[in-house]
Amino acid sequence: MSKRIFQHPEEPQTGKRYWRSLGQLQDTPEFRQWMHREFPQGASEIDGNDVSRRGFLQFMGASVALAGLSLASCRRPLKNLVPFTKAVEWSVPGKALFFASVMPTRNGGMPLVVTTFDGRPTKIEGNPLHPVNKGTTDVWAQSSVLDLYDPQRSKDVLSLGKKSDFVSFEKDLEEILKTSADGSGVAFLVDGIVSPTRERLRRKVLAKYPKAMWATYEPNGNDLEVAAAAVAFGNGHEVVNRLDQADIVLTVDRDILGVEGDIASVRGFAARRKVDGPKANMNRLYVVENRYTLTGGMSDHRLRLAASRSGAFLKALAAQVAKLSGDQFLATLAAGLKVVDTKIKDKWVEECAADLWAHKGKALVLAGNKQPVAVQALALAVNVSLGALGKTIELKKSAVDASASIAELAEELRKGAVKGLFILGGNPVYNAPADVHWAEAQAKAKTVVHLSIDQNETSAKAHWHVPAAHYLEQWEDCYASDGSYVVGQPVILPLYNGITGNELLAKIAGISADPLTLVRDTFAEVTSASGDYSAVWAKTLKNGFFSNASAKSIEAALRVDAVTKAIGDSPAASLADGQFELVFITDSKVDDGRYANNGWLQELPDPVTKLTWDNAALLSPAAARKLGVDTGDVIRLSMGEKKLEIAALVLPGHADDSISVAVGYGRTEVGSVGKSVGVNVFPFQTTVDRRFLTGVSALKTGRRHALAITQEHGALEGRGADITRQATTQEWSENAENKDFFKKMGIDAHAPANFSLYTHPPLDDVHGWGMAVDLNSCIGCAACMTACQAENNIPIVGKEQVINGREMHWMRTDRYFASEGGDADEPEMVSQPMMCQQCENAPCETVCPVNATVHSEDGLNVMAYNRCIGTRYCANNCPFKVRRFNFFDYNQRSITNLYRWNLISEKGTPDSIQMQKNPNVTVRMRGVMEKCTFCVQRVQEAKIAAKVKSSDSGVQPRVPADSFTSACAQVCPTEAIVFGDIRNPESRIAKLKEDQRGYRLLEYLNTENRVWYLARIRNPNPKMPDAARAGSASKGGHGHGGSHGHTSSQNGGHA
């Protein structure tokens, strides 16, 4: 080819731009404005449109602007490379930058490391240096990055719903403050985040306006737990549960491993589930709950009991413990608690109490944090009696001053005493308890200022709505649950002009400082630093946190009188026969409704119900029979005047006289994702009945409502011994020496040895990737699913497509209910993460007609999207059904118009959503099969790094052991998933795969999986009445885990 000077013609201004129209419909002013602020040196000169995902990546060093393809340039479209004019510090095009930050939550800050590519955060990981989470995170932290880019976030200051600006707002703010010199008539309502800067500013504000009112409201917060601790140990005391110290844990209506715990509890519990042999000191978990929760799933003994009977249970338990310990005081307290019914299994309580007492000092009783204060206080008293204080429970000083409650604030409002109300975060109009009548009360205030990240129900009723900055956009700080001070660094400038609550408070307090200064000043205060503390600050920023010595545990004694009084004052909860209690459960996804517009969370199946895009009335099979309903039938719940129609979802293991509904759904003022999703049950919740409401009647309506449940079938069908292998501690001890005990269960116990006619082509890379999943510590929380979604650019498909069975999650957490006799009332629950097993003999490969999926030498089943023509044959031939097909163009089309004729409907994704995409993973188009790749982009980056490091040194390039991991393994709060190089003897996976508990799924198919599951161990108390049922999920049918173990132990010698 000869060289040809190619003169691209001038691009016409109105030229048709059809080459890759990814974002061109989204040439919104916001986006342009954002780019202007983010890249003041250059990028604003580029047209904001046509920024493709990888194009964006090149922004820093080489921004790309695509131009329309005109006829004269039919050879190839003109694309520009647009570098900065001046180099930007730290910026290397194509390389990720990591910043330590923190996600503020009501349980304290979640220390994070944020991955950013060219100025846009794409992925969130836990801070590996921080002792609380050690690099792990949870579902909400993983999803928060999508919230940042939500194109429907609040963007403008609104005055009475009309677009306004900060200048007018500030003017009005001055007006409000001018009227009240001492703060009378000024009130603040804040959410439950524990931020040192906010506390500091609060004091400043209250110093300036001493008569101002400060109230806190967190719908799913632990205020009752705090209150119980205050009763038991005095004001300002908070209880810290040390699950890592507990041999025996009893939870009563407390989902401590799920939504009612925090990452510290989960990690503490999981630490005691990491077992290397039958002699390991594994904890034992007793769970009393009304519905299956993640905690119940992990239990060794579970008692299903209506939430309103928890008090009765604790009363019985306390009485037993008192009997054993001879603690007269506890006996009195137990007797003092008023309960109506006594339907408690005596034997269960007796043996449970005996076990707790036998492990005195190493036992922990946890009551539900929304149970009445009296019940919680009684539980604390039991703990004290069990010698838990200072061992399994610790006390710490509260980091926040006491505040008024929302009810008290509403009272003030109704009196007309409040002129200016500042609501910082939260959405009380939607989620305040019904008896507070908040919307009505709020309307009494002269001016209501609402600061929030989205325009919600409260904004609609406020005079001023101010957009809040996302936590990734501005300087914040938090206390982590261990009391350490964690700094939240911004990783991107506010996309939509949001400000922080601190900025607003500072303004009110008359402090003019930017958010960084506000935080730095707090830091100086917290660390008591004087003089030049920039070195400490720099280190704190780098590490992300500052260990705070003042957070040490404190000591206190049980306040006998207060507890007696609280218990005596508490009314009895009654649940009449034939009536139901309605239990308000915290949703594992949308929380109190705040995440309703987050598509990842809406589509994430609930870990227990597997329900997406909805909430439902959970009830037991027996209750469903009684009402004559099945899953999907709409029932009417009524309590006096209040009525509610909601679809039923039959959940095995639910208490029969109880109906549970998750709060946080049925939002009305919300973006398009969360609109008309689920039913709002907050109108049933009152300040008194925070947890449950008794005397609810339920009726079948005869209507049906389609529920999008990702797992249609929850029974194991006698395959437990094949799929989810389990053994009790006793069975394991009996087979401690039998290497094949867990390997020869189910069909593998009698299938002949595998052999092949062929020799496997060599997998001769120096690396070999593998994964181990410890079912004994996996709690099934589904954080891995969200992490995978964030890492691998997995689209959401919408409710309709989930109903059609087309969800795209590369990995799922299978949840089974199983029991030996098929007893749906008392089943065991097992969770099992399921991802591509990366079979060495992958059945999916040979059936692909175009070689789109083949094997790599390092043992991965790789998938070349661009080669795939989409026959779906591979998915059919996958025994684990982990392949996912793009039935529609989810990345190009809104989930609401998938069925509109392609040629006439809109294409494209909002730019901001594209900005979240991981630039190292292809965004797949429709008609393409995809699946878990073991995060091959991370594998490749690691291998490339090793090769670059080796360069010309002659050293064999080799990725160091455990130097990186997959997204699911990285996020896993219990570290149940371990990924690594099986060829490297130093790696954790190389050891784990040799574990006695290790087995591979469907071994008899000779697929040679690269994922090893470590069998679950149940640790039942042999004296308990239900001990014999432990591990029943892997019994039944052909495969009796235990008995086959014995058979194979005899065969073991021959093998």
Next chain:
Amino acid sequence: MANIFPRWSNWLPFKIIFCLLILGGGVSAGVWYYLNPEYMRVGYQPSQPVPFSHKIHAGQLGMDCRYCHSFVETSAYSNIPTTQVCMNCHSQIQRENPKLQPVHDSWKSGKPIEWVQIHKTPEHVYFHHSVHVNRGVSCVSCHGKVNEMDEVYHAESHSMAWCLTCHRNPSEFLRPVSEVTNLDWKPSEGKTQREIGAALVNEWHVNPPVKNCAGCHR
């Protein structure tokens, strides 16, 4: 009854078949030749906003590639230099040259220079510069003799088959890492490229992905 068809019609089917064969062959050959990256990409030489000559800078002046493309050894991307880099020299040298006007304008206004992209990796291909240049793959292997180009053009086809020629046979292309940016490098006397390459492959444990699709497609 008479013949339906005239005598000449006897040859007609063969003529038609012959024509179709010629046409089909021509179309196939045309597709083969023209719809091929060898034709589609090679030789693409758009005119740039600044008539920057690699021939002068990299050739005559002997500047190292990495002076401007500074992150090529660390990043997947070989960056385009910022205006600042140009100005490092051109604030002193050739200040009055009218060809440099866009650079000065950019520097003054802060507006970047919009270079026209020549080498474009498809969205589903993940090419990593640093792993190549650190393992003895020279710039010249993919970009041609840029040091002899007044205006840069697409020198190689960058098709997957083209990539594979090296991935399958790296010894045909490797050179000492120190010579990667030396576009005029020739194997030293008495040695062939293949000998040098084979020795390097062996010594450095070079093992580029060939069967591993995920090496380039993630």
Next chain:
Amino acid sequence: MADSSVKLETPHELVRPALVDHGRSIQWVTENVSNIVESSTPKWWLLSFCITSPIALMGLICIVYQISNGVGVWGENHPNGWAWDITNFVFWIGIGHAGTLISAVLFLTRQKWRTSINRAAEAMTLFAVVCAGIFPAIHVGRVWYAWFLAPIPNTNAIWPNFRSPLLWDVFAVSTYFSVSVLFWFVGLIPDLATLRDRAKSRVAQIIYGVLALGWRGGNRQWRHYEMAYLLLAGLSTPLVLSVHSIVSFDFATSIMPGWHTTIFPPYFVAGAIFGGFAMVLTIMLPAARIFPQINDMITRNHVDKMAKIILLTGSIVGYAYLMELFVAWYGANKFEGFTFFTARANIDGKGWYQWAYWIMMFCNVISPQIFWFKKMRTNYVVVFVVCQFVNVGMWFERFTIIVTSLAQDFLPSSWGHYSPSTTEILTFVGTFGIFLSLFLLFMRFLPMIAISEVKGVTPEADPHNHHLKH
């Protein structure tokens, strides 16, 4: 005739029934078959075509919609990557077996009764293969990249996977279609010459003339022609067996319980013959009613024989069903056992698609048993009704195989129901429109009975039968 009475009488039970009734002359054959094409367009034909062609068009619109929006407009989902699409493919390709089988296998086995039905059956084969080919082509997610299946050198240096049963399918179906077209066309040449020579209009003369390629019926041509025909028949026979075997490999080589079965190739082939003959009869019986003149060529004897084949192949299929159940029980593999006894036969009430299984069982195994009775075999109404059962049953057989195995496979967590979407159903209905439209066109413009072959089996054609010609 008087002379022959002196000869020894052949015992009447050994007398073969005449292949053409009423001792029709060969000129009668020419006249009556050509007449169908030459007469003016009948009203019923116009009416039928006006019904079938919009249905065909609707099918095509559904296909365009599906291609432009994605496979999602169908009902396939995650465990059920295939469902109606491949069911329809196997259904049609199975029907597409009868024609070649009648032409080739019966030709090789010198079953002369085939002559009157082979033309229409072959045409049916081609049209069924056209309908069949639509489904695997459009079921892929990215049709525009279907050329990746072809082993062409390309700048990506990637080749297809020659060990994939789907690629085998591509080769088998396209080879089958090509060879069937050749076979059909070669058979048509002498008859096209007949139409050419009878044509009145210039246009018809030219069209049929070009298609007849100047056929002169010389014995020097017949000599090679017959050899070519014999060879094509010889090639088609293993081909027709291979095609459905290969289609069955799509399932048999996989590892899904219910698919992974060595019995599949013969079972599928028998099923294809079974379903194919039913479809031939479905079409021929009404045709014989519409054109009474062909009743002397397609006689009760033909129908009787085809019914016997249906009975035989139906019983083979039935045997295969039972053998699958036996092996599932005997194999003691719980996953296999579940698929057959629960997912399909639903003996414990946990299966989801037992209705499909039991429809299949009734239609394919029970209903043909009526053909043990000759009276039933020769009763056109009964035969037609049973053939409809078989058509339905064979569709459900493929549905059962595909969907039950996928919907409830190894891990209960991934189980999922399948239900077809409207687009999917309309696409399937549309293929019937395409099939029938093509067949109507064929009936209208081409001789639906192989004129020269039928002539060859008349007594007149016997070169030693001097006395018959007067």
Next chain:
Amino acid sequence: MSQSRKVYGLGAEFESAASLMSAAEKIRDAGFSHWDVHTPFPIHGMDKAMGLGKSNLSAVVFVGGLLGFLTGISLVTIPSFFIYPMIVHGKPYTWATLPAFFPIIFELTVLFSAFTAVGTMFAMNQLPRLHHPVFNWDRFTRFTDDGFLMVIEARDSKFSESRTKALLEEIGAKNVTLIHD
């Protein structure tokens, strides 16, 4: 059909397949070589009656089939074994795995054979040939209906307009007609 045009041959009509067959035997015995019978269907035994041997089409088809077989083997093995062997389902590319490639080899064998058979048949029968002198005989088209015809070409060395005509009439031909080119 002007009389001045070249004579192509003599056409004759016979009553039945049987009479045509016996006539053919006689013409054969008379030593003619450029002649043919035209019939509505192939007549069993006519090859022998005309003194023709078995068609050697099958030999060509064998070669075609062999070519298809070899093409098939090359097509499936060269890319998979030599050009770009990949790791698929843990199966090697060795001759032991050839059974998995066999379906395609088989199909190509059949495909090539079928096309060879038809193509060779066309070539041997000189098809397509839309124009032919025999069509000038106005009774010739009866061969597609119920005519049993015989045409003896003028280029035959034994051909003589009058004597051959007489011979034909002697052996039972009717409507013996001179066919012009």
